[in-house]
Amino acid sequence: MNKLVLFCVESTPQADTDTLYIQETLEHFYVRSSKITIRFVHMKSKTRYNSKTVREEIKRRSMYFEDITVIYCVDTDDYDISSDSNELLNKIREHCESNNYEFIFFCKDIEDVYWGQKVQKTKKISEAGRFRSSKSIEKVNEKLLQRGQYQAHCSNILNVLDRYFTRKH
Numbered sequence: 001m002n003k004l005v006l007f008c009v010e011s012t013p014q015a016d017t018d019t020l021y022i023q024e025t026l027e028h029f030y031v032r033s034s035k036i037t038i039r040f041v042h043m044k045s046k047t048r049y050n051s052k053t054v055r056e057e058i059k060r061r062s063m064y065f066e067d068i069t070v071i072y073c074v075d076t077d078d079y080d081i082s083s084d085s086n087e088l089l090n091k092i093r094e095h096c097e098s099n100n101y102e103f104i105f106f107c108k109d110i111e112d113v114y115w116g117q118k119v120q121k122t123k124k125i126s127e128a129g130r131f132r133s134s135k136s137i138e139k140v141n142e143k144l145l146q147r148g149q150y151q152a153h154c155s156n157i158l159n160v161l162d163r164y165f166t167r168k169h
Contacts, residue, residue, distance in 0.1 A: 004065035008041045008072045017128040024137040030165035046074045071102040075109035102160045107150045
């Protein structure tokens, strides 16, 4: 039976920027397996992490699989200066723990991790495309994608993906 890895991302289906960075990471660091199906749920905002729409989409996409891993991928944003941001992150982490979901963070956001700096909101789509076309994943410091704690320009994405995918050598 095939395994489903379902990524819940903040971006909208129209922008689809988070998906691009995650796919580039998978293609660059991991061996592709025909036994693993990868799908995405676009939450449109991390504040919708437990909305009826997101829960139903997870259920709908999981319908034909017995072996399912759900991974929430969220930006930390201003966790260090905003108690509201930090509280939301803690709620999302607790939601993941109570549902046996995985939690990937991007500090402070996904573009900051992959580009090493903030990207203007109006340029996120074009910069994501440029990231793919210029093969910028090859320039990303792997160690920055293996952090256990929130740290500027860092993520725990490889720590989580290593549990489900085989690394390229």
